[in-house]
Amino acid sequence: LGVRAQRAWPRWAVALLGLGALLTMPFGSADHTNYAAYGRIALLGGDPYIESPVAWAGGTDPVTSGVQPPWQETPSIYGPLATLLQLGAAWVGGDNLRQVVWVWQVLVVAAWLMTRWLLRRLFPDAHGRIDALWTMNPILVGTAVLGAHVDTMATAFMVAALVLARRRGTRWALATGVICALAAMVKVTAGVALLAIALGWLLEAHRAGSRPRSVLARVGILVLGALLVALPLQLWAGGSAYAQLGRSRRSISLATPWRQVYEWFGGHLPDATWRSLVFALAAATCLLLAALGWRVLRDRVPDLGAPLVLALSLSMAYAVGAPYVLPWYDQLVWALLPGVALAAGGLLTRVWLVRGLILALAYVPGRVVGLTPGVESLTLLFRREIAPIAALLVWGALVLLARRATNGDLPSHDQLR
Structure with a gap:
């Protein structure tokens, strides 16, 4: 892996x-x-x-x-x-x-x-x-x-x-x-x-x-x-x-949990108002996820410096917390993961690999244009149903690891070398 x-x-x-x-x-x-x-x-x-x-x-x-x-x-x-x-x-x-x-x-x-x-x-x-x-x-x-x-x-x-x-x-x-x-x-x-x-x-x-x-x-x-x-x-x-x-900043892609929120609870407010509310919730969630990532990594990889840990935490939070995501948006996370791959026992990296694979299957082959009905159905299954769950998996991993870090249960980066 x-x-x-x-x-x-x-x-x-x-x-x-x-x-x-x-x-x-x-x-x-x-x-x-x-x-x-x-x-x-x-x-x-x-x-x-x-x-x-x-x-x-x-x-x-x-x-x-x-x-x-x-x-x-x-x-x-x-x-x-x-x-x-x-x-x-x-x-x-x-x-x-x-x-x-x-x-x-x-x-x-x-x-x-x-x-x-x-x-x-x-x-x-x-x-x-x-x-x-x-x-x-x-x-x-x-x-x-x-x-x-x-x-x-x-x-x-x-x-x-x-x-x-x-x-x-x-x-x-x-x-x-x-x-x-x-x-x-x-x-x-x-x-x-x-x-x-x-x-x-x-x-x-x-x-x-x-x-x-x-x-x-x-x-x-x-x-x-x-x-x-x-x-x-x-x-x-x-x-x-x-x-x-x-004009495009209010788009909500199918592969995010926010699409489900938008579709499940929409209709009770004007569309523009509801989209604004969803984006406000997404922004707050991204900040929370970034804080959790910082909590998990700041003491695990102190030699990498605060700018790098913050860049990774913010990028990871945006990739799984924003209303509009695509698999090629994750590149800074993939680039910086080698430096923290051993942190938290490698769990964060493994969860990200699973999420990345699912998101790739959701979008490559990608646009549901000219695809056979079977391939289109499979792609939309990953896009609509599985990819949002994969994002929630990363959310859960960050919460779990942050709690373990608070309790002092995570090994240091040097202990895992």
């Missing part, structure tokens, strides 16, 4: 898997056609945050016309840096949709390999677990890398920020802020790295009894570095960059 994996995979095996990914058409979702269309629209002078792919150029463009349902009328929800990368893929790929997608796949595979390189520096004693849970993990590779998802690029930037966050000095704080902004400019939810690092530094300073002024200055430099990158990119993208994100 990768919890106690000791040996790293040889480089030739990793290279072979990367080459295989580049020879495989993306599957599991239609997102790669969206990315190509948004880049094409930006390249030709349009605004991908306003224009719908199906309407661009009268629906005759050789790239944008290839967008598949249900995203044909959906403008971009991604950050300005993601749009720039998509534009670059469109420029290199030209008028051929497959070529544009393939260039995008090269960027995704490069980000996946870069994350492995960064993780080996973040966790120098866990190379075997890194390859088991990140590099050669069929759940992660099958849903994220072979799906060519933009989240892989955001994850590379987030992990890079966590690596830099361990270094002291003004220039490193500034560089960390720059990298955090690059992550958030790929996808807004990747801004969790900036939040985790800032709060982590404050918590570490408090526990060490450091002067508040010095740590606040460090956090200020971190934010300054982020603004130096975010503001120019935001100005380039324009004021409509997050218009579609605002």
Whole structure:
């Protein structure tokens, strides 16, 4: 299961898997056609945050016309840096949709390999677990890398920020802020790295009894570095960059417990009011789950530092507590699990593996478009019935482990080595 994996995979095996990914058409979702269309629209002078792919150029463009349902009328929800990368893929790929997608796949595979390189520096004693849970993990590779998802690029930037966050000095704080902004400019939810690092530094300073002024200055430099990158990119993208994100933020996916809550108790209030209430409950639940994750891990892996533990706790809480989740949203959790795989007796990692497998079965094969009735029924069974239970399994594991940690019943990380 990768919890106690000791040996790293040889480089030739990793290279072979990367080459295989580049020879495989993306599957599991239609997102790669969206990315190509948004880049094409930006390249030709349009605004991908306003224009719908199906309407661009009268629906005759050789790239944008290839967008598949249900995203044909959906403008971009991604950050300005993601749009720039998509534009670059469109420029290199030209008028051929497959070529544009393939260039995008090269960027995704490069980000996946870069994350492995960064993780080996973040966790120098866990190379075997890194390859088991990140590099050669069929759940992660099958849903994220072979799906060519933009989240892989955001994850590379987030992990890079966590690596830099361990270094002291003004220039490193500034560089960390720059990298955090690059992550958030790929996808807004990747801004969790900036939040985790800032709060982590404050918590570490408090526990060490450091002067508040010095740590606040460090956090200020971190934010300054982020603004130096975010503001120019935001100005380039324009004021409509997050218009579609605002419209889609109230979606509730089938694979979450919140879908059941929404359907079971809906109808008693106006839909907009009920959705707002569900999202408020989900936000409170995410905060509680993050607090439980912090309680479980903070004393089990003290050598990893508060920013990393906070990043993992927040990301895990969002992945199982948010109203809208997909299997490729879990990438930062998969990336950071090698560092805490032995914590809590490995139970948290094993539960996450079970949940990840179920979520992958729920969405890959993915969109219930063109599937046989049998495959569609099986996919919807996992999506509607089993995946929400898997999320509740993680909730229960966090509650149990936090209680055991409070009672002093959990072994330390060193005792499990």
